[in-house]
Amino acid sequence: MSKLIIVSNRLPVSLVKRKKGVAFIPSAGGLATGLSAVFNPAQSAWIGWPGLPTEKIKDDTGAIERELAARHGCIPVFLSREEEENYYAGFSNRTIWPLFHYFPKYTEYHPPQWEAYRAVNQRFADAALKAAEPGDTIWVHDYQLMLVPEMIRRKAPDATIGFFLHIPFPTFEVFRLLPWRNEILKGLLGADLAGFHTYDYAQYFMRAIQRLLGYESHLGLVNDGQRVVRADAFPISIDFARYAESGLDAEVMAEMAAYRERLTGRKVILSIDRMDYTKGIRQRLEALDLFFTQNPQWKEKVVCILVAVPSRADVDRYQSLKRNVDETISRINGKHGVIGWTPVEYLYRSLPFKALAALYNLADAALITPVRDGMNLVAKEYLAARRDEKGVLILSEMAGAAAELGEALIVNPNDIVGMAAAIKEALEMPENEQVRRNATMRRRIARYDVARWSADFLARLDEAKKTQARLGERRLNPATQARMLAACRAASRRLFLLDYDGTLSPYFNDPSAATPAPETLSLLARLAAKPNSHLVVLSGRGKDTLSEWFGHLGISLVAEHGAACREPGMSEWEVAGAAPLQWKNEIRAILELYADRTPGAFVEEKELSLVWHFRKANADLAMARVNELKDNLVALTANLGLHVQAGHKNIEVKVHGVTKGQAAMRWLGRGGWDFIFAAGDDTTDEDIFAVLPAEAWSIRVGLVPSAANYNLPSYRETLAALERLAEC
Numbered sequence: 237m238s239k240l241i242i243v244s245n246r247l248p249v250s251l252v253k254r255k256k257g258v259a260f261i262p263s264a265g266g267l268a269t270g271l272s273a274v275f276n277p278a279q280s281a282w283i284g285w286p287g288l289p290t291e292k293i294k295d296d297t298g299a300i301e302r303e304l305a306a307r308h309g310c311i312p313v314f315l316s317r318e319e320e321e322n323y324y325a326g327f328s329n330r331t332i333w334p335l336f337h338y339f340p341k342y343t344e345y346h347p348p349q350w351e352a353y354r355a356v357n358q359r360f361a362d363a364a365l366k367a368a369e370p371g372d373t374i375w376v377h378d379y380q381l382m383l384v385p386e387m388i389r390r391k392a393p394d395a396t397i398g399f400f401l402h403i404p405f406p407t408f409e410v411f412r413l414l415p416w417r418n419e420i421l422k423g424l425l426g427a428d429l430a431g432f433h434t435y436d437y438a439q440y441f442m443r444a445i446q447r448l449l450g451y452e453s454h455l456g457l458v459n460d461g462q463r464v465v466r467a468d469a470f471p472i473s474i475d476f477a478r479y480a481e482s483g484l485d486a487e488v489m490a491e492m493a494a495y496r497e498r499l500t501g502r503k504v505i506l507s508i509d510r511m512d513y514t515k516g517i518r519q520r521l522e523a524l525d526l527f528f529t530q531n532p533q534w535k536e537k538v539v540c541i542l543v544a545v546p547s548r549a550d551v552d553r554y555q556s557l558k559r560n561v562d563e564t565i566s567r568i569n570g571k572h573g574v575i576g577w578t579p580v581e582y583l584y585r586s587l588p589f590k591a592l593a594a595l596y597n598l599a600d601a602a603l604i605t606p607v608r609d610g611m612n613l614v615a616k617e618y619l620a621a622r623r624d625e626k627g628v629l630i631l632s633e634m635a636g637a638a639a640e641l642g643e644a645l646i647v648n649p650n651d652i653v654g655m656a657a658a659i660k661e662a663l664e665m666p667e668n669e670q671v672r673r674n675a676t677m678r679r680r681i682a683r684y685d686v687a688r689w690s691a692d693f694l695a696r697l698d699e700a701k702k703t704q705a706r707l708g709e710r711r712l713n714p715a716t717q718a719r720m721l722a723a724c725r726a727a728s729r730r731l732f733l734l735d736y737d738g739t740l741s742p743y744f745n746d747p748s749a750a751t752p753a754p755e756t757l758s759l760l761a762r763l764a765a766k767p768n769s770h771l772v773v774l775s776g777r778g779k780d781t782l783s784e785w786f787g788h789l790g791i792s793l794v795a796e797h798g799a800a801c802r803e804p805g806m807s808e809w810e811v812a813g814a815a816p817l818q819w820k821n822e823i824r825a826i827l828e829l830y831a832d833r834t835p836g837a838f839v840e841e842k843e844l845s846l847v848w849h850f851r852k853a854n855a856d857l858a859m860a861r862v863n864e865l866k867d868n869l870v871a872l873t874a875n876l877g878l879h880v881q882a883g884h885k886n887i888e889v890k891v892h893g894v895t896k897g898q899a900a901m902r903w904l905g906r907g908g909w910d911f912i913f914a915a916g917d918d919t920t921d922e923d924i925f926a927v928l929p930a931e932a933w934s935i936r937v938g939l940v941p942s943a944a945n946y947n948l949p950s951y952r953e954t955l956a957a958l959e960r961l962a963e964c
């Protein structure tokens with residue numbers, strides 16, 4: 237039976253040192269609580285670090301491994317103190333965490349820590365490879381393990397790998413600050429499905445790929461030329477029933493009663509987070525301070541219970557944050573408090589679940605105002621716990637949860653005045669309005685709980701695999717290639733129709749850099765020299781370039797996507813039609829205007845066409861301009877007998893009816909070919925595929941849908957296939 241293998245930095249249980257040996261306790265934090273709810277040890281395995289450095293475990297590792305496997309379904313990856321310091325406290329929490337939460341000032345860039353991150357990621361990947369059997373699904377989690385998908389893929393090319401990021405994926409301007417940004421993106425692209433909490437994060441991820449790696453994405457599918465990877469939003473949720481039922485638990489009720497007695501009728505504002513600078517605890521305290529200053533009538537009538545769970549205490553930023561929070565709370569309590577009333581009741585520790593549930597159930601408002609948060613589960617847990625649908629959620633717009641919880645009082649966590657006003661509004665909100673808002677949000681969370689979230693992710697992963705399989709079936713595989721070679725060998729007249737850029741050569745930013753390699757020229761010469769064979773190179777390039785590159789090979793050439801042809805023995809190029817070209821002045825002026833407004837774009841003039849190239853331009857700006865330009869051109873060209881065609885990072889305006897397909901008919905029309913091979917990577921090559929007889933061997937380079945019979949991932953595989961044809 238196939239199984240699910242979860243890979244995350246921490247296991248759902250953590251090792252703690254006891255007087256006699258070690259013990260296991262449930263791990264804290266959003267990822268552990270979220271995933272534990274869907275983890276079934278009978279059908280899954282969980283790989284992760286158990287939380288104590290090897291130095292503290294000494295020689296007990298074998299026993300720990302056995303106990304983790306038998307009692308928890310877990311496989312440990314043991315880390316030394318040094319690995320923990322460099323990979324976890326270092327690169328993960330001093331580089332990625334602050335940067336991805338928009339704290340570039342806190343971000344440190346240390347090459348040795350990056351090396352440690354890589355080495356430890358490799359250890360997690362090796363553990364996953366060891367545990368996985370064919371048919372298993374590997375689900376890698378979070379920012380500490382972003383290289384793992386690619387590391388697994390390298391050794392297990394067919395593995396099913398999902399990745400989920402629990403923190404925000406930042407915008408390009410922030411992400412680009414990372415010196416190792418390309419490696420991180422390539423690491424993630426090893427997955428079949430990359431999941432994020434919100435649509436925005438998924439968009440930022442695809443934008444970064446486009447800008448940094450140059451891979452296009454369409455409808456959430458990223459194509460790196462070899463594989464198609466899906467990126468999508470899956471807002472993580474909670475175990476709704478567990479929280480919804482918590483208020484019925486006798487122990488929870490007893491806790492609530494005890495709290496109520498001590499609170500002597502005062503209202504409660506609840507604040508719960510890990511002690512982290514991303515959670516906006518200081519700003520929240522400033523807002524409380526202002527609230528009490530502006531609303532003295534609320535003094536002694538309300539208390540804020542602030543729970544801060546110790547976190548990453550070995551990172552200095554967290555130590556200084558803790559000092560700062562301690563001081564701010566003392567200041568506020570000193571300033572506003574009176575004997576018998578302390579405005580902020582501060583707990584710096586992790587509470588048992590039942591105590592937490594009691595607080596959720598009795599709080600009149602929850603003040604959740606992170607300055608940046610991937611999702612924030614506390615917000616959802618608070619709402620879920622309230623069977624009475626009462627209580628007011630004050631939520632930061634910078635939390636991923638705000639995308640789903642629009643009925644909350646949404647605040648900007650940097651707006652102290654706005655937050656103070658929201659606290660007042662929450663405390664004074666009529667109960668029927670509280671219920672109206674919460675009922676809607678609770679229904680949403682109940683429907684999309686954590687079980688649905690994980691099932692949804694895994695179903696999409698399955699679908700992504702199927703999409704790949706469909707594209708894979710169209711791949712020119714070795715068996716089909718063998719049939720193709722046999723057909724080529726048996727044929728008496730062979731025709732080869734080949735595109736150049738992207739098909740026989742990679743793309744370069746500077747088009748003039750794509751001069752054919754000597755091996756490619758030799759390959760074309762050998763193909764052309766095969767007895768009874770004819771070779772045609774059909775390109776969008778101009779006559780002069782093609783003459784210069786291929787003129788000496790004795791092959792046929794088609795320039796400008798069909799505008800001009802030259803066969804061996806012809807002294808001149810034959811130009812298709814001799815249409816008057818006045819249109820060029822008008823169109824050129826528009827294209828030049830757009831080139832001036834788009835740094836990096838330029839206009840190329842050809843015999844029968846004008847081309848607007850944007851491969852060197854900023855991709856976002858170019859996309860905006862392309863749409864505008866296309867609209868403009870379509871309106872202008874409609875009555876001029878012109879055709880606007882989008883190519884690979886260009887837009888071409890040309891005389892109607894001039895296509896590579898129409899040019900290919902010059903040879904196809906002569907008939908008598910019993911082996912036809914055509915390859916191209918561009919939409920302009922689809923015109924060739926469309927006019928080929930059904931039995932032709934047609935190949936679209938790049939894994940995209942096409943009228944060709946087969947696909948090959950890149951020009952490399954195409955050259956290899958041609959090499960075999962030349963030899964046969």
Ligand code: GDG
Nearest residue numbers: 265266267269402472586587588589609610611612613614
């Ligand atoms: C990361 C992302 C994303 C808190 N205090 C206690 C306690 N908790 C539990 C809560 C909740 C979890 O810890 C915290 O989850 P969050 O989502 O709020 O925050 P992070 O830990 O930063 O989680 C976050 C999450 O991953 C999931 O993808 O939402 O954006 O940063 O479940 O209940 N639990 C107990 N005692 C406490 O005192 N028992």
